[in-house]
Amino acid sequence: MGLISNMFNYSKPGPGVDKEERQKRRFFLFFELFFRKFWKLIQLNLLYVLFWIPPLIAGTLLTPYNATLAYLxxxxVGTFVAGPATAGAVYILRNFATQTPVFLLSDFFQQFKANYKQSALAFLFNSLxxxxxxxxxxxYGEYMDMGFLNYVFKAMVLIMALxxxxxxxxxxxxxxxxxxxxxxxFKxxxxxxxxxxVRNFCSLLFAVGFLWLEYKFFPLS
Incomplete structure (x- = not known):
């Protein structure tokens, strides 16, 4: 009787998933989700790109006059549109990664509005x-001539940029x-x-490598 009752006791906890097996599966989860959400990712990117059109137009129009002014x-302009759009896109991607149900358009614009101020200010701060x-x-490279100190200051600037x-x-x-x-x-x-x-460096190398492959096999010209 005890054996039979245990067989149909659904409240009894199961053996669970082995820790090593769970970690091993996470290694492949990125690619699994990538292919599963492939068309959703394309839709999200098409939507996200729309918000970069205004800053691209502003920068392009000012480039012939002054490169620095064009950059700024x-x-x-990106602060007011691309910044909040980034918050919306990241929210969708986060839910894809955690396998949480999400409605692409409605949730994107809901997060766009809900996080508008913080995401715009964050975008502005990071850009500046x-x-x-x-x-x-x-x-330090062109206007200062302090010998070895030039290299020290340039190295410090590169570290800060990273x-x-x-x-x-x-x-x-x-x-x-x-x-x-x-x-x-920010803190x-x-x-x-x-x-x-280390993880940030790996992420950067992965992104750079992906862009290099894209440039290598799908050049613009």
């Missing part, structure tokens, strides 16, 4: 920070995930940029 116009790193690198870049990997994900003030989000993201240095 590109990111200033990267521009400051770029300008500083040029300054930290800002790694911080952007986490910013919008945290904006759509947790309810924190923007300064606390946490910079901590993640430092503490997850």
């Amino acid at each position: 116009a590109f990111f200033l 920070a990267l521009f400051a790193c770029y300008a500083s690198y040029l300054f 930290l800002v870049l790694f911080e952007t990997f986490h910013t919008f994900l945290m904006i759509v995930t947790v309810d924190l003030k923007l300064k606390d989000i 946490n993201c910079f901590l993640f940029a430092i503490l997850n240095l």
